[in-house]
Amino acid sequence: MNASSHSENNNFTAKSENEQDKINRFLFDKANIRGEIASLNKVWQTMQANHSYPEIIRNYLGEVVAASVLLSATLKFDGSMTIQASGDNALTLMVVECHNDFGVRAVAKYEEPLPEETDIKSLLGDGNLVITIEQAKNKERYQGIVALEGNSIAEFLEGYLIRSEQLETRIFLACDDKASAGLLIQQLPGQSDDEDSWERITHLGSTIKPEELLGLDVKEILHRLYHEEDIRLFDAQSIYFKCSCSxxxxxxxxxxxxxxxxxxxxxxxxxxxxxxxxxxxxxxxxxxxxxxxxxxxxxxxxxxxxx
Ligand SMILES: [Zn+2]
The missing domain is CATH 3.90.1280.10 (HSP33 redox switch-like)
Known part of the structure; x- marks a missing residue:
C-alpha cells in the first residue's frame, strides 16, 4: 500500500496564498545537492474539476502531476514533457503534460470496480510508463521508458533518473483533494567536500510527512528538515493550468x-x-x-x- 503518502485529513493550516501553485529551487552549496519543492493547489483543483476520480486514482494522478513539475524543473528542455502510464488493469491511462514554463494538464482513465489491491503496480497491471520530451523549436522527440521497479511512482522515477541522467535522486510525493506536492533532492555532478551529505540530506528529506509537504510554506518545510544545513533558496516560479487543445x-x-x-x-x-x-x-x-x-x-x- 502506498496510502502513507496520501493524506485526506489535513490538520495543518493551508499554505499561504502566495505559496500556492509554485515551484521553488534550493541548493546545498557545500554538498553540491539541489532540491525542488512543488505545490499545486488551484491548478490541481482545476485539473479535477471535470472529473470525479475515485480517491486512489486521484492521488496517483496528483503524484504524477507533482512529479512532472519536479522533473521539468530539473531536466533541460524547451517545449513539453509528457509522462504517460498505460495499464491493462483498472488504471488504464494517466497522461500528464508539463511545459518548461510549468504549464501543466493531466487526465486519468480507469475502469470500475477498482480491485482490492490498490498499490500502483496492481492498479496498472501489465503496464508501462513512458516519458516523452518534445522540443518546441524543431519538434524533435525524445522518448524514454521508465521501468516499473519499486513500489511507488516516486521510486519508478528515481530509477529512471539514475539510468537516463546518471543523477542520484530522491523524490517524495503527496496528494489530497486540495493539493498535490512534491520534494526532489538531487546530487549534482562533481565533487563535494562534505562526504556524508547525500546520506544525511536524503535521510532528513525522507522524514517529511505528506501533510507537511501539502500544507506548509517552503521556508517552514526547509526549516523543519534542514535547519542545520546551509541552504540557498531561489525565487519561486509559478505553475499554471495549460491545455493545448484546439x-x-x-x-x-x-x-x-x-x-x-x-x-x-x-x-x-x-x-x-x-x-x-x-x-x-x-x-x-x-x-x-x-x-x-x-x-x-x-x-x-x-x-x-x-x-
Ligand atoms: Zn483542453
Missing part, C-alpha cells in the same frame, strides 16, 4: 472515423460534440463542418489518385 486538433482526431460514421452521428444527434478530456472544453461540429472536414481530407490525403 479545434484543429479535434478536427484531426475526427478524421480517424469515416465520413459515413460521422454522418450517422449527425443524423442521430444533429451535431458532433467532442469534449476535451483535459480541460472540458466542448467542440461542436455540424453537418456543414463535417462536410468540410472530409472534403479537405480527400483532397489532401489522397493525391495518389491523380497520378
Amino acid at each position: 479545434r484543429e486538433k479535434v478536427t484531426n482526431m475526427l478524421r480517424s472515423i469515416s465520413h459515413e460514421e460521422a454522418s450517422d452521428i449527425i443524423k442521430e444527434q444533429g451535431n458532433i460534440s467532442v469534449d476535451c478530456e483535459f480541460c472540458g472544453k466542448e467542440y461542436q461540429f455540424d453537418e456543414i463542418d463535417i462536410a468540410g472536414i472530409y472534403t479537405e481530407h480527400s483532397q489532401t490525403s489522397d493525391p495518389s489518385i491523380r497520378h
Whole structure:
C-alpha cells in the first residue's frame, strides 16, 4: 500500500496564498545537492474539476502531476514533457503534460470496480510508463521508458533518473483533494567536500510527512528538515493550468472515423460534440463542418489518385 503518502485529513493550516501553485529551487552549496519543492493547489483543483476520480486514482494522478513539475524543473528542455502510464488493469491511462514554463494538464482513465489491491503496480497491471520530451523549436522527440521497479511512482522515477541522467535522486510525493506536492533532492555532478551529505540530506528529506509537504510554506518545510544545513533558496516560479487543445486538433482526431460514421452521428444527434478530456472544453461540429472536414481530407490525403 502506498496510502502513507496520501493524506485526506489535513490538520495543518493551508499554505499561504502566495505559496500556492509554485515551484521553488534550493541548493546545498557545500554538498553540491539541489532540491525542488512543488505545490499545486488551484491548478490541481482545476485539473479535477471535470472529473470525479475515485480517491486512489486521484492521488496517483496528483503524484504524477507533482512529479512532472519536479522533473521539468530539473531536466533541460524547451517545449513539453509528457509522462504517460498505460495499464491493462483498472488504471488504464494517466497522461500528464508539463511545459518548461510549468504549464501543466493531466487526465486519468480507469475502469470500475477498482480491485482490492490498490498499490500502483496492481492498479496498472501489465503496464508501462513512458516519458516523452518534445522540443518546441524543431519538434524533435525524445522518448524514454521508465521501468516499473519499486513500489511507488516516486521510486519508478528515481530509477529512471539514475539510468537516463546518471543523477542520484530522491523524490517524495503527496496528494489530497486540495493539493498535490512534491520534494526532489538531487546530487549534482562533481565533487563535494562534505562526504556524508547525500546520506544525511536524503535521510532528513525522507522524514517529511505528506501533510507537511501539502500544507506548509517552503521556508517552514526547509526549516523543519534542514535547519542545520546551509541552504540557498531561489525565487519561486509559478505553475499554471495549460491545455493545448484546439479545434484543429479535434478536427484531426475526427478524421480517424469515416465520413459515413460521422454522418450517422449527425443524423442521430444533429451535431458532433467532442469534449476535451483535459480541460472540458466542448467542440461542436455540424453537418456543414463535417462536410468540410472530409472534403479537405480527400483532397489532401489522397493525391495518389491523380497520378
Ligand atoms: Zn483542453
